[in-house]
Amino acid sequence: MNDSASHDREHTGPGTVAGRYLRTFWHPVYRAQDLAPGEAQQVTIMNERFTLYRGESGIAHVVAPVCAHRQTQLSIGWVEDDCIRCFYHGWKYDGSGQCVEQPGEDASFKDRVRIRTYPTREYLGLVFAYLGEGEAPEFPRYTDFEVEGVLEACIPEYWPCNYFNRIDNGCDGAHVRWTHREAIMRAGSGFRLSMPDEVVSEETECGIRHLSMNGGKLSDEYHYFHMPNVSQAAAYTRVEGSLEDAKTLRGDRISWRLPVDDENTVSFSVDLIYLTGEAADAYRERRRGTEELAMKEFPPPELGNQILAGRLREKDIDRRLSTATLFSVEDYVAQVGQRHPDRSRDRLGRMDGAVAMLRGIWERELRALDDGRPLKRWTPPSGTTKTVQAKSSVIPSGARNP
Ligand code: FES
Ligand SMILES: [Fe+2]
Incomplete structure (x- = not known):
């Protein structure tokens, strides 16, 4: 029970009012120096999992937590260039979330498969992401x-x-x-x-x-x-x-x-x-x-x-x-x-x-x-x-x- 059960601040999962509110802002999700190029991590923010990886170019990406194929955790896969490849059957996604490789599948299948990606930006030594719906608001600079x-x-x-x-x-x-x-x-x-x-x-x-x-x-x-x-x-x-x-x-x-x-x-x-x-x-x-x-x-x-x-x-x-x-x-x-x-x-x-x-x-x-x-x-x-x-x-x- 909270001060206001209807406007509960305490719970922030997807769909909760505080969760929807917090998701209208940019938030840091990781310390930049802790994520080396070629490394992937799973992060949990507001009761939701995400995949964070740094491409070999040095650019950080925040994408869906699991593979579109059969939902294996993506962070255990491999980072290749600015893409991430799934550990289970090798499907590969680029930084825009587009599936670009599907070993053994028809060539046209991959074009119809995409995972969600989130606007990501590094600032003041932190990796920030916009985890909400729609277009990200202007990035706040301090x-x-x-x-x-x-x-x-x-x-x-x-x-x-x-x-x-x-x-x-x-x-x-x-x-x-x-x-x-x-x-x-x-x-x-x-x-x-x-x-x-x-x-x-x-x-x-x-x-x-x-x-x-x-x-x-x-x-x-x-x-x-x-x-x-x-x-x-x-x-x-x-x-x-x-x-x-x-x-x-x-x-x-x-x-x-x-x-x-x-x-x-x-x-x-x-x-x-x-x-x-x-x-x-x-x-x-x-x-x-x-x-x-x-x-x-x-x-x-x-x-x-x-x-x-x-x-x-x-x-x-x-x-x-x-x-x-x-x-x-x-x-x-x-x-x-x-x-x-x-x-x-x-x-x-x-x-x-x-x-x-x-x-x-x-x-x-x-x-x-x-x-x-x-x-x-x-x-x-x-x-x-x-x-x-x-x-x-x-x-x-x-x-x-x-
Ligand atoms: S679950 Fe990812 S490729 Fe099969
Ligand atoms: Fe204090």
């Missing part, structure tokens, strides 16, 4: 991340929780002091340990902007939520790399939260750190080191599961783990600990203003979709990272949360 600096697509996070836990969290500045206190203390940057007196939020042309007020002053952090499932925020303290990096570097992070199915979520994040030249190269090396250590010795989901099971205390986690990765463990514990809650039972308070606004916007849009009314057209933001301070002083007081 120009804040197209500037000079170190651009890193983070290791994707596959977590066993409903995707809306992660979306909600993108509008929840109040959790930081508590959920991330260990990482913040380890980084020695106490500035984030004060509780904001007020959370100010407003609906914008791209989603929600929410900021924390402290002693009547705006915090130097910003949080933007871009509809339907993207968070963008300054990254202090959780810049991946050495402890010194976490203490001293400022970055910006953008994250897409996407349902794998109704009980599992994948999150793709991209970091931008404002370093160039030799400093950038040295930073990339430190970052590789801490990421590898985390993956090899301390995978966040494993640590998180141990904490949830009561077998590990967070304060006992090895201090070689970067504070950035510890942030991930901390978010995992909080959000996977929620599993797939009945959100109608939540008791939202004053500090949940942006969360309430987010849920209201989703409800409004799903209702419009269901009724066949026009949806709000969201514009990707530009200049968010640079103008946040300038914009901060102009939030209309009417937009303040109760």
Whole structure:
């Protein structure tokens, strides 16, 4: 049971209202560097399987999950040029989905066989696809991340929780002091340990902007939520790399939260750190080191599961783990600990203003979709990272949360 059974946000399979809504947007489906030329993978997004492969030319394709012949999983086949050949009887499809070879069959049969393909594009180190019906909308560019600096697509996070836990969290500045206190203390940057007196939020042309007020002053952090499932925020303290990096570097992070199915979520994040030249190269090396250590010795989901099971205390986690990765463990514990809650039972308070606004916007849009009314057209933001301070002083007081 959800807040609104008729406009259920929680289930996103084909035909569900939230699934139809999410399918009107482009989404990342894979980290680009993890897909080598000639490689195929099966991906599950919104309860639906797809075949993702990278042709030998380097172009990524997203196509139907199974072969048109007798429905064998296509990802186990072979990539040949920009085509994929089925493992079972060798039928071969080109990047447009057209069957181009059918060993043993009449020459004319293949012309009548085609599998579905999806518009695919690489951007910011991620492979994006449009998985909906009809013509794809214009591809949204996030120009804040197209500037000079170190651009890193983070290791994707596959977590066993409903995707809306992660979306909600993108509008929840109040959790930081508590959920991330260990990482913040380890980084020695106490500035984030004060509780904001007020959370100010407003609906914008791209989603929600929410900021924390402290002693009547705006915090130097910003949080933007871009509809339907993207968070963008300054990254202090959780810049991946050495402890010194976490203490001293400022970055910006953008994250897409996407349902794998109704009980599992994948999150793709991209970091931008404002370093160039030799400093950038040295930073990339430190970052590789801490990421590898985390993956090899301390995978966040494993640590998180141990904490949830009561077998590990967070304060006992090895201090070689970067504070950035510890942030991930901390978010995992909080959000996977929620599993797939009945959100109608939540008791939202004053500090949940942006969360309430987010849920209201989703409800409004799903209702419009269901009724066949026009949806709000969201514009990707530009200049968010640079103008946040300038914009901060102009939030209309009417937009303040109760
Ligand atoms: S099932 Fe693919 S070629 Fe037969
Ligand atoms: Fe968090």
